[in-house]
Amino acid sequence: MTAAALLAVENVSVAFGGVKAVTDISFDVKPGEVLSIIGPNGAGKSSLLNVVSGIYRPSAGRIVIDGVAHRRVDPGRVARLGIARTFQNLALFDRMSVLDNVLTGAALRLRSSFVAHALRLPGARREEAREREEAARALAFLGLERWADAPAGELSYGLRKRVEFARALVTRPRLLLLDEPMAGMTADEKRDMAIHIVEANREFGTTVVLIEHDMGVVMEVSDRVVVLDYGRKIADGAPASVSHDPAVIDAYLGVAH
Numbered sequence: 087m088t089a090a091a092l093l094a095v096e097n098v099s100v101a102f103g104g105v106k107a108v109t110d111i112s113f114d115v116k117p118g119e120v121l122s123i124i125g126p127n128g129a130g131k132s133s134l135l136n137v138v139s140g141i142y143r144p145s146a147g148r149i150v151i152d153g154v155a156h157r158r159v160d161p162g163r164v165a166r167l168g169i170a171r172t173f174q175n176l177a178l179f180d181r182m183s184v185l186d187n188v189l190t191g192a193a194l195r196l197r198s199s200f201v202a203h204a205l206r207l208p209g210a211r212r213e214e215a216r217e218r219e220e221a222a223r224a225l226a227f228l229g230l231e232r233w234a235d236a237p238a239g240e241l242s243y244g245l246r247k248r249v250e251f252a253r254a255l256v257t258r259p260r261l262l263l264l265d266e267p268m269a270g271m272t273a274d275e276k277r278d279m280a281i282h283i284v285e286a287n288r289e290f291g292t293t294v295v296l297i298e299h300d301m302g303v304v305m306e307v308s309d310r311v312v313v314l315d316y317g318r319k320i321a322d323g324a325p326a327s328v329s330h331d332p333a334v335i336d337a338y339l340g341v342a343h
């Protein structure tokens with residue numbers, strides 16, 4: 087990896103029994119970059135993200151975060167490593183309010199001990215007030231203030247995806263992993279989400295790794311694109327060059343050139 091990389095995926099393979107989901111993949115993500123991972127269904131995109139966030143253990147290779155190599159990223163420590171993620175399938179608490187859902191993200195950064203919180207010691211109370219402020223700020227950043235007290239389950243699909251994004255942002259991650267944040271959205275909702283991703287990147291300098299199927303969005307928001315096909319990397323470069331790459335066109339259209 088280059089010295090400046092925030093994240094390096096080094097020769098990572100992932101296998102499930104006999105099925106190789108990911109084979110010998112390497113790429114770097116530089117601080118401040120928006121990098122998209124694209125590829126046909128089953129290409130291994132989510133598996134790769136699950137290795138970076140510690141959900142899967144790679145069968146080979148390693149993940150280097152800030153120059154520190156991990157054979158397996160400890161899933162309990164990802165927040166402390168400055169990594170936050172959203173999931174392909176919505177992972178919100180439907181009956182909890184939007185604000186409380188976002189607070190569950192803030193709780194990952196708790197400094198006071200669980201006991202201090204349980205006893206509601208002054209330090210813990212101050213911290214709780216600070217968290218609520220930060221959660222409110224994240225809601226405002228994403229234009230969600232007016233739904234703060236609504237149960238998350240009552241919101242439209244597009245808004246719930248945005249709440250999930252707010253919950254990831256409130257941890258102030260240096261690296262944000264977004265797994266199909268726009269899946270199932272209307273064109274308008276997709277455009278809004280794309281704007282929010284770009285704004286988070288610009289305003290907070292958040293490095294973003296994005297899995298997305300919508301090529302229009304990918305081409306618009308990405309600094310760089312990594313293309314997977316059948317678990318292998320077939321291209322890695324600027325959006326314009328990747329979109330003209332014959333191997334990429336073949337993978338998507340299944341035709342020879």
Ligand SMILES: Nc1ncnc2c1ncn2[C@@H]1O[C@H](COP(=O)(O)OP(=O)(O)OP(=O)(O)O)[C@@H](O)[C@H]1O
Binds near residue numbers: 126131132133
């Ligand atoms: N937990 C698992 N157990 C067994 N096989 C898995 C598991 N997760 C993924 N796979 C397999 O690994 C391969 C890659 O799947 P993965 O979900 O990573 O692809 P993807 O590119 O994210 O696909 P999609 O775009 O459809 O989400 C597929 O063949 C899939 O069936």
